[in-house]
Structure formats: C-alpha cells, structure tokens
Amino acid sequence: MKVRFSARYLVLLVAKILVVAGILAAMILAVNVLFPPPPGLLHDWPRLGTSWPYTLALLICVLADYGLLRLALWDQRYRCRICLSRLRLPTTEGNYSSVWLGGAPYTEYVCTWGHGNLYIPDVHLASGRKAVWVGYQSLWENLIKAETEEVEK
Ligand SMILES: [Zn+2]
Structure with missing residues (x-):
C-alpha cells in the first residue's frame, strides 16, 4: 500500500479554485456595474460600509462564492486521487x-x-x-x- 496523489488531482483542485475566484471577480464587477458610485463630491468615497445596497450585494456575492468553494472542496474530497472518478x-x-x-x-x-x-x-x-x-x-x-x-x- 502506498499513498499517492496524481498531478491531475492537484491540477483539478487548482482549476476549481481558479474558477471559483473568477466567478467571485465577475460577481464583484457586476456589483460595481449595478451599483455605480454616486456622482458629485462623493465619487471617490469608499462605498463598502457606507452604502448598504452595495455592501449587502458584496456580502451576498462573497457568501455565495464561499459556498461554491466549499462545494468544490467537498467534491474534490470524494474523488479518486489517481483517476479523478467519483468514489x-x-x-x-x-x-x-x-x-x-x-x-x-x-x-x-x-x-x-x-x-x-x-x-x-x-x-x-x-x-x-x-x-x-x-x-x-x-x-x-x-x-x-x-x-x-x-x-x-
Ligand atoms: Zn481511481
């Protein structure tokens, strides 16, 4: 008996993490487009924590992405370390x-x-x-x- 991990197993894990990070980046960009900064003097004012719709939208995005990350890690745990098939x-x-x-x-x-x-x-x-x-x-x-x-x- 020997404990082994294939390179494909690690590549799949890294790919899942990158996809989840990409989804988070896309969601943050979408939130920035949907909730533009106010015009005028407060244009450069940080919106996180001061604008509740923007803060709530970012919170939902981060929580959803955390759920996706947990789902990806859970799926990875129950995969074969050699052939990547579901156990x-x-x-x-x-x-x-x-x-x-x-x-x-x-x-x-x-x-x-x-x-x-x-x-x-x-x-x-x-x-x-x-x-x-x-x-x-x-x-x-x-x-x-x-x-x-x-x-x-
Ligand atoms: Zn296998």
Whole structure:
C-alpha cells in the first residue's frame, strides 16, 4: 500500500479554485456595474460600509462564492486521487457502542477502478482524526501478487 496523489488531482483542485475566484471577480464587477458610485463630491468615497445596497450585494456575492468553494472542496474530497472518478460504494464499519473494542466507526469509499480506498471517520473528536486515502497498486498487479503468493504456499 502506498499513498499517492496524481498531478491531475492537484491540477483539478487548482482549476476549481481558479474558477471559483473568477466567478467571485465577475460577481464583484457586476456589483460595481449595478451599483455605480454616486456622482458629485462623493465619487471617490469608499462605498463598502457606507452604502448598504452595495455592501449587502458584496456580502451576498462573497457568501455565495464561499459556498461554491466549499462545494468544490467537498467534491474534490470524494474523488479518486489517481483517476479523478467519483468514489463509490460507501460502507460504514465500526460500532458506536464499542469504540474501544471494535474501533471507531468510519465510512469507507472505494474507487471502482481499484486505485484505492478513502477512510473517513464518522466520529469527530477533538483529536482531529483525518480522512485517510490508501492507494493501491494496479488491480492486475495485486491479482498477480496474490496468485504468486498462493502458489508459493
Ligand atoms: Zn481511481
């Protein structure tokens, strides 16, 4: 078992973050067009905090963009680190009533192409147990390795 991340996984994450940043920039430009500065002496006066429609519109834009960023990160978390496909077959293991004996409950997700598993803890403690990706060699290498080990026995 080996923990691996492909470059495509990181490129997809950076691309999502750039798209979300671009959407935020476009929304800020749209707000600036929809709420132009007042004419006259207050033309250069900062509008953020002094003009409530402008401030409210920017607040809505930032909150919506934060939601998009969280959605992108959530989607990225449940993707295979190698082939970027969505992880499937969530299986809950462990027992809430016997954490010490049976292990803390967690949910296991599987890449259907056999690249690895993602273990996400279901119990969130102050100790900060994190999700763990366990990557595998290719499916065929694992089968050949298992067969050779079976022949050697
Ligand atoms: Zn995969």
